[in-house]
Amino acid sequence: MLSLKKYLTEGLLQFTILLSLIGVRVDVDTYLTSQLPPLREIILGPSSAYTQTQFHNLRNTLDGYGVHPKSIDLDNYFTARRLLSQVRALDRFQVPTTEVNAWLVHRDPEGSVSGSQPSSGLTLESSSGLQDVTGPDNGVRESETEQGFSEDLEDLGAVAPPVSGDLTKEDIDLGAGRETFDYSHRQKEQDVDKELQDGAEQDDTWSGEGAEALARNLLVDGETGESFPAQVPGGEDQTALSLEECLRLLEATCPFGENAEFPADISSITEAVPSESEPPGLQNNLLSPLLTGTDSPFDLEQQWQDLMSIMEMQAMEVNTSTNEILYSAPPGDPLSTNYSLAPNTPINQNVSLHQASLGGCSQDFSLFSPEVESLPVASSSTLLPLVPSNSTSLNSTFGSTNLAGLFFPPQLNGTANDTAGPELPDPLGGLLDEAMLDEISLMDLAIEEGFNPVQASQLEEEFDSDSGLSLDSSHSPSSLSSSEGSSSSSSSSSSSSSSSSSSSSSSSSSSASSSFSEEGAVGYSSDSETLDLEEAEGAVGYQPEYSKFCRMSYQDPSQLSCLPYLEHVGHNHTYNMAPSALDSADLPPPSALKKGSKEKQADFLDKQMSRDEHRARAMKIPFTNDKIINLPVEEFNELLSKYQLSEAQLSLIRDIRRRGKNKMAAQNCRKRKLDTILNLERDVEDLQRDKARLLREKVEFLRSLRQMKQKVQSLYQEVFGRLRDENGRPYSPSQYALQYAGDGSVLLIPRTLADQQARRQERKPKDRRK
DNA sequence: TCAATGTGTCATAAT
DNA sequence: GGATTATGACACATT
Numbered sequence: 001m002l003s004l005k006k007y008l009t010e011g012l013l014q015f016t017i018l019l020s021l022i023g024v025r026v027d028v029d030t031y032l033t034s035q036l037p038p039l040r041e042i043i044l045g046p047s048s049a050y051t052q053t054q055f056h057n058l059r060n061t062l063d064g065y066g067v068h069p070k071s072i073d074l075d076n077y078f079t080a081r082r083l084l085s086q087v088r089a090l091d092r093f094q095v096p097t098t099e100v101n102a103w104l105v106h107r108d109p110e111g112s113v114s115g116s117q118p119s120s121g122l123t124l125e126s127s128s129g130l131q132d133v134t135g136p137d138n139g140v141r142e143s144e145t146e147q148g149f150s151e152d153l154e155d156l157g158a159v160a161p162p163v164s165g166d167l168t169k170e171d172i173d174l175g176a177g178r179e180t181f182d183y184s185h186r187q188k189e190q191d192v193d194k195e196l197q198d199g200a201e202q203d204d205t206w207s208g209e210g211a212e213a214l215a216r217n218l219l220v221d222g223e224t225g226e227s228f229p230a231q232v233p234g235g236e237d238q239t240a241l242s243l244e245e246c247l248r249l250l251e252a253t254c255p256f257g258e259n260a261e262f263p264a265d266i267s268s269i270t271e272a273v274p275s276e277s278e279p280p281g282l283q284n285n286l287l288s289p290l291l292t293g294t295d296s297p298f299d300l301e302q303q304w305q306d307l308m309s310i311m312e313m314q315a316m317e318v319n320t321s322t323n324e325i326l327y328s329a330p331p332g333d334p335l336s337t338n339y340s341l342a343p344n345t346p347i348n349q350n351v352s353l354h355q356a357s358l359g360g361c362s363q364d365f366s367l368f369s370p371e372v373e374s375l376p377v378a379s380s381s382t383l384l385p386l387v388p389s390n391s392t393s394l395n396s397t398f399g400s401t402n403l404a405g406l407f408f409p410p411q412l413n414g415t416a417n418d419t420a421g422p423e424l425p426d427p428l429g430g431l432l433d434e435a436m437l438d439e440i441s442l443m444d445l446a447i448e449e450g451f452n453p454v455q456a457s458q459l460e461e462e463f464d465s466d467s468g469l470s471l472d473s474s475h476s477p478s479s480l481s482s483s484e485g486s487s488s489s490s491s492s493s494s495s496s497s498s499s500s501s502s503s504s505s506s507s508s509s510s511s512a513s514s515s516f517s518e519e520g521a522v523g524y525s526s527d528s529e530t531l532d533l534e535e536a537e538g539a540v541g542y543q544p545e546y547s548k549f550c551r552m553s554y555q556d557p558s559q560l561s562c563l564p565y566l567e568h569v570g571h572n573h574t575y576n577m578a579p580s581a582l583d584s585a586d587l588p589p590p591s592a593l594k595k596g597s598k599e600k601q602a603d604f605l606d607k608q609m610s611r612d613e614h615r616a617r618a619m620k621i622p623f624t625n626d627k628i629i630n631l632p633v634e635e636f637n638e639l640l641s642k643y644q645l646s647e648a649q650l651s652l653i654r655d656i657r658r659r660g661k662n663k664m665a666a667q668n669c670r671k672r673k674l675d676t677i678l679n680l681e682r683d684v685e686d687l688q689r690d691k692a693r694l695l696r697e698k699v700e701f702l703r704s705l706r707q708m709k710q711k712v713q714s715l716y717q718e719v720f721g722r723l724r725d726e727n728g729r730p731y732s733p734s735q736y737a738l739q740y741a742g743d744g745s746v747l748l749i750p751r752t753l754a755d756q757q758a759r760r761q762e763r764k765p766k767d768r769r770k
Numbered sequence: 771t772c773a774a775t776g777t778g779t780c781a782t783a784a785t
Numbered sequence: 786g787g788a789t790t791a792t793g794a795c796a797c798a799t800t
Contacts, residue, residue: 610778633788658789663778665790670777673792776799785790 612656619652621645628653629660723748 609617613625621628622643631639636657640650720738723731737754739747 659779661789662780662791666778666792668790669792774800777797778795779797780793780795782793783791785788 612652612659615652616656619649621649621653621656625656625660628656629664719746 610625616625616628623639627639628636640653645653716738720733720736721730725731731748733751735751736748737751739749739754739757741747
């Protein structure tokens with residue numbers, strides 16, 4: 001069956017591709033849906049290769065259009081829609097928006113291959129996957145960024161519709177996928193896709209089918225669902241053609257009135273750069289790299305590649321400095337605006353902010369991942385040499401300068417020129433304090449080596465929602481052991497609950513006599529029933545032990561999977577038993593327990609009794625140790641008054657109560673101690689991360705400040721060098737200086753006067769401090 | 771055999 | 786002042 005399905009699938013796919021290549025438009029799904037249900041079941045069942053087109057059909061019916069894909073009017077209809085969408089999407093600066101998710105799917109270590117299934121969020125939440133996202137070059141920062149990056153991605157997902165890898169083609173074609181306009185439908189698609197791909201995830205032939213699916217996606221218009229021949233096999237050429245086509249459409253068919261949203265959306269581009277201080281004409285400069293490409297396709301392609309390489313660096317910035325994104329200043333923050341003259345840092349932060357807040361824009365930026373070139377549809381294959389091999393935060397930050405280099409006119413982009421060319425020296429090399437960088441690196445390494453404290457806190461919240469004494473037993477692994485042991489002891493099921501605390505009355509040698517469970521209901525071992533079962537299984541384990549292991553386990557998350565194993569961890573403290581019991585303290589074989597003779601169970605439980613329980617039984621104490629320990633003092637005294645007890649018995653009872661309470665107190669104390677240690681550890685890691693972030697921000701600010709100063713200095717020298725006196729001679733820099741007036745004018749004043757004014761200005765802040 | 775760890779118990783102070 | 790709780794210290798068992 002599988003072979004038949006594969007045969008049919010591949011054969012039909014190849015046939016479809018061939019037909020498409022020769023210009024015949026074929027929509028297999030139409031036939032599969034309406035005419036060949038068995039084949040559809042066979043092929044569509046677990047195969048993800050067909051879900052895309054199926055979704056198109058779904059959309060065609062679900063979004064209300066209701067146009068049959070094979071309708072004669074479909075050409076005009078879809079062509080008009082596609083062209084309109086092209087025009088509309090043109091101004092959105094659409095670069096492939098979904099490759100990142102496709103890449104995530106491919107990189108998923110769990111092997112989930114569906115990019116459109118709803119579980120993509122799970123993929124994003126996977127820490128390993130996130131580390132993969134950061135790329136191998138970002139290992140230094142993985143530990144620090146994995147949590148923040150996850151949050152960042154979640155933020156992106158919260159704003160932007162979840163997109164999948166099977167949209168790649170439409171991104172290349174138009175940029176704006178249909179999902180951009182119909183998110184709800186996309187969710188429906190994902191639901192269907194999940195059903196369809198449940199089996200596909202286990203299909204070993206996915207890679208082949210996935211490649212075919214990608215190739216097939218190239219033949220299906222992502223926006224209209226229309227199938228059309230793959231006219232341009234090369235991704236880059238296709239991208240260029242799409243742009244050219246769009247531009248031609250823009251010029252030929254669309255009046256400006258129809259592009260009323262164009263400038264508004266252009267702002268979405270300019271918002272990515274600190275345009276607050278830009279002159280209005282800059283937008284033209286900003287657009288020029290894209291719009292002027294119609295005249296020179298090569299230039300357009302070259303600029304497009306440059307842009308993609310820049311965006312790629314931006315994406316790496318997203319992957320590697322999420323904390324900076326999370327902590328970065330809001331758009332209106334003075335830090336972001338005041339540095340607008342030096343575009344490096346503000347651009348970086350603004351872009352990051354938009355990546356975190358604007359879905360479309362963020363996706364557009366984030367898809368430039370180093371893995372994009374692995375997809376045969378993007379034009380980023382030539383970008384690989386541009387990808388910095390050492391993608392540290394600082395290097396990726398430098399990448400943002402190239403963005404300014406592209407968007408800003410050269411005369412305003414002195415800093416970008418400093419960093420754009422490979423032949424130019426790295427400006428940061430002379431600007432940054434090496435010690436500071438080393439500190440950052442060491443800090444990142446230190447953080448990386450430790451367990452992520454945020455994850456630890458999450459685990460702590462998950463496993464111990466109550467930091468106090470009482471634990472929710474439903475969250476405790478002891479409930480597992482409870483369920484496991486529920487059938488092991490019949491006496492456990494008959495354990496009687498007395499008032500607030502349940503006393504475990506297990507059968508002993510004399511069936512009527514009671515054994516005692518020292519672990520009472522007070523403290524954080526709240527559920528004595530489970531404890532009884534654990535004791536019945538020979539595990540001393542009590543709730544705090546499990547709690548402790550839970551806490552220890554989130555030092556290493558992998559240990560979380562071993563929780564059932566914990567029931568065997570408990571120490572067999574046979575020293576609690578009476579010497580007579582120690583003689584035969586060996587655990588009974590499991591077969592004996594399974595055979596379940598009550599006497600053997602009674603012997604076994606008898607052996608598990610604590611020392612005080614044996615003493616109490618030896619002294620013929622008429623009530624359980626559990627009552628002795630856990631009853632309130634009034635009830636306890638009332639209980640004692642009911643019986644005629646000897647002094648020895650009363651003394652033993654008081655000792656039992658004291659030891660029992662102290663035992664629980666010790667457990668609580670140890671639990672609190674461990675909690676304190678873990679909280680301190682987490683606080684230390686948080687502080688280290690904050691310190692590293694602040695250091696990075698400081699470095700960036702210093703770098704921006706330095707670059708601004710350099711720029712101002714160069715402008716100063718340039719202006720000053722052009723000044724001439726009445727005789728046409730240049731002014732001496734030692735005698736004259738330029739001073740900036742408050743109204744924006746520049747005055748030439750004697751150096752001495754300038755020095756005096758400078759001193760006055762220096763004194764003012766000092767006086768204010770005083 | 772030794773070290774690390776877990777646990778119960780005691781003594782003592784604090785509540 | 787007694788009961789309870791918290792905690793350091795110790796001993797013992799287990800790994």
